Amino acid sequence: MRGNVILWLTAWLLIACLASIAIGPVLLPLAGLARLLGEHGDPAIATILFDIRLPRTLAAAIAGAALGISGAAMQGLLRNPLAEPGVMGVSASAATAATAVIYFGIAPLAAWAVPIASLGGALMATAFLTLAGLRTRGIATLILVGIALSAFAGALMALFVNLAPNPFSLSDLINWTAGSVANRDTDDIAIALPFILAGCALLLSVQRPLALLVLGEESAHALGVDLMRVRTVVVLGTGLATGGAVALAGMIGFVGLVAPHMVRAFVGHDAGRTLLPAALAGALLLVVGDIIIRVWPWGNELHLGTLAALVGAPLFLLIALKHGTIRHG
Amino acid sequence: MAELSANNLTVSVGPKRLLEDVTIAFAPAKLAAIIGENGAGKSTLLRVLSGYQKLDAGQALLDGRDISAMRPVERARSIGWLPQALPSALPVTVRDAVALGRFAHGGTPHRLGEADTRAVDDALLACDLAEMADRSTTSLSGGELARMHLARALAASTPVMLVDEPLAALDPRHRLNTMEMLADLAVRQGRTIVVVLHDVGLAARFAHRIILMRQGKVMADGTPREVVTPAIIADGFGVELGVDDSVGWPQPVFLAPINSAAAESQTG
Numbered sequence: 001m002r003g004n005v006i007l008w009l010t011a012w013l014l015i016a017c018l019a020s021i022a023i024g025p026v027l028l029p030l031a032g033l034a035r036l037l038g039e040h041g042d043p044a045i046a047t048i049l050f051d052i053r054l055p056r057t058l059a060a061a062i063a064g065a066a067l068g069i070s071g072a073a074m075q076g077l078l079r080n081p082l083a084e085p086g087v088m089g090v091s092a093s094a095a096t097a098a099t100a101v102i103y104f105g106i107a108p109l110a111a112w113a114v115p116i117a118s119l120g121g122a123l124m125a126t127a128f129l130t131l132a133g134l135r136t137r138g139i140a141t142l143i144l145v146g147i148a149l150s151a152f153a154g155a156l157m158a159l160f161v162n163l164a165p166n167p168f169s170l171s172d173l174i175n176w177t178a179g180s181v182a183n184r185d186t187d188d189i190a191i192a193l194p195f196i197l198a199g200c201a202l203l204l205s206v207q208r209p210l211a212l213l214v215l216g217e218e219s220a221h222a223l224g225v226d227l228m229r230v231r232t233v234v235v236l237g238t239g240l241a242t243g244g245a246v247a248l249a250g251m252i253g254f255v256g257l258v259a260p261h262m263v264r265a266f267v268g269h270d271a272g273r274t275l276l277p278a279a280l281a282g283a284l285l286l287v288v289g290d291i292i293i294r295v296w297p298w299g300n301e302l303h304l305g306t307l308a309a310l311v312g313a314p315l316f317l318l319i320a321l322k323h324g325t326i327r328h329g
Numbered sequence: 330m331a332e333l334s335a336n337n338l339t340v341s342v343g344p345k346r347l348l349e350d351v352t353i354a355f356a357p358a359k360l361a362a363i364i365g366e367n368g369a370g371k372s373t374l375l376r377v378l379s380g381y382q383k384l385d386a387g388q389a390l391l392d393g394r395d396i397s398a399m400r401p402v403e404r405a406r407s408i409g410w411l412p413q414a415l416p417s418a419l420p421v422t423v424r425d426a427v428a429l430g431r432f433a434h435g436g437t438p439h440r441l442g443e444a445d446t447r448a449v450d451d452a453l454l455a456c457d458l459a460e461m462a463d464r465s466t467t468s469l470s471g472g473e474l475a476r477m478h479l480a481r482a483l484a485a486s487t488p489v490m491l492v493d494e495p496l497a498a499l500d501p502r503h504r505l506n507t508m509e510m511l512a513d514l515a516v517r518q519g520r521t522i523v524v525v526l527h528d529v530g531l532a533a534r535f536a537h538r539i540i541l542m543r544q545g546k547v548m549a550d551g552t553p554r555e556v557v558t559p560a561i562i563a564d565g566f567g568v569e570l571g572v573d574d575s576v577g578w579p580q581p582v583f584l585a586p587i588n589s590a591a592a593e594s595q596t597g
Binding site for chain 1: 376379380381401402404405406408409410411412414415416419420421429430432433437438439478481482485
């Protein structure tokens with residue numbers, strides 16, 4: 001069953017990626033692509049394919065996978081169906097750290113500065129949430145902690161903008177906070193990808209113990225789960241994956257929430273077994289989302305994060321109501 | 330055969346002492362019941378013996394080895410612990426929830442070896458759950474859920490079992506079944522079983538040994554007949570006790586609470 005889901009998701013992801021490469025202001029015919037790229041082909045087509053569409057598609061897929069797997073892991077670790085990097089303030093913390101590096105002039109010193117800062121912000125946020133998770137009871141309290149963290153990170157970002165020696169460009173700020181994969185090049189991907197892969201590998205290494213956390217920490221300990229190790233690995237893994245995703249695509253919320261819920265109907269509620277399907281579903285969501293904003297018929301191109309929030313926020317509400325967290329705390 | 334022992338255990342949370350200088354040992358093939366009023370330190374003692382609770386002083390040992398220093402999987406193969414706080418329902422079937430107990434043996438609900446399957450089936454049968462094995466745990470009653478968690482602890486097949494208040498949600502038939510099963514596991518399979526109970530009558534009937542705790546200390550330790558006496562129970566619980574010996578074990582009959590002033594003058 002799970003194997004089938006993984007196969008189906010992979011197939012749909014491939015189809016979505018091909019569509020994403022083909023669809024845009026200039027429609028690229030996939031069938032004749034080889035001929036168009038050939039010796040007598042149109043150099044503009046090659047530019048569109050290799051410099052615009054392919055990096056953009058890859059960036060959407062990679063960021064979506066990172067956010068999807070991070071959401072599934074956070075939901076498992078915190079035993080909270082509403083946990084995800086965006087809602088819990090991890091993405092905002094990563095973006096704030098990245099903004100600080102950019103606007104205090106550290107970014108030009110090294111290509112790694114922004115992703116490293118983004119990772120640092122994400123790691124600090126996940127570590128803080130895990131500590132808070134140990135001290136709070138009830139699903140709603142931890143979500144409130146996440147919302148507070150998110151608001152604090154947003155305020156810090158505004159503060160950096162005020163203090164920054166360089167005049168802050170509003171469109172840059174919007175790019176970070178609204179999230180986008182437009183205008184990404186292969187260098188951006190090459191910098192973020194190793195961190196995201198490392199994060200995914202870490203998370204997949206705790207698949208089995210993650211499944212037992214549903215019993216509560218005491219029972220998981222009793223059955224042989226090394227709680228400290230699982231917590232550390234999930235904090236590091238989600239920090240690396242989310243930090244990498246934010247460095248690549250800015251803040252895109254709700255993917256980490258929706259992707260695990262999408263696949264749970266097919267693979268069940270075992271948190272460990274949700275990881276890989278959630279990564280594929282996250283990638284699929286962002287690639288499809290990015291196609292939608294490109295063909296969006298009204299006005300300027302919508303930001304990917306805005307679309308994600310437009311679709312994700314009502315779903316968040318639905319899931320919250322279903323679990324009774326709003327009425328019963 | 331596993332010998333569980335604890336030397337000079339002391340645990341504090343803030344200014345409160347949960348355990349104070351407790352030294353105790355549990356032998357194989359015996360069912361030991363820990364009784365005591367709320368907050369006496371019973372659950373804390375089990376948490377220490379399972380390696381979960383950090384100690385301020387002292388040491389908990391399994392066959393002479395420090396439990397807190399054992400590798401988690403190795404510890405979990407030897408010591409089973411069913412804590413008091415358990416999730417109300419899991420979105421999985423009863424069989425899959427019980428199969429989680431096989432983690433330390435390498436089994437998962439989706440990949441069970443022959444030994445894993447046998448352990449899960451035996452546990453389901455022992456806890457009277459075989460007929461509802463494929464139901465979702467969300468459809469279970471409180472008592473059925475409690476039996477499911479007990480089955481999960483059983484499926485782990487550990488020589489030591491620490492069971493914290495397993496009877497609270499159970500009806501009389503399943504209370505008796507559970508106690509019979511625990512006594513049987515100890516005697517027939519040589520397991521070391523420690524169970525925290527509020528039902529002193531069932532402790533007196535089924536346990537080979539009763540430990541009475543109060544304010545983080547062991548107040549009395551002996552056979553049911555040695556511990557279930559009016560003087561000791563008055564001291565430990567603050568209740569006046571009658572003992573009905575006609576049933577073959579010292580069946581307690583709780584008569585009336587002793588008011589604290591009277592209790593003070595009695596003990597002090």
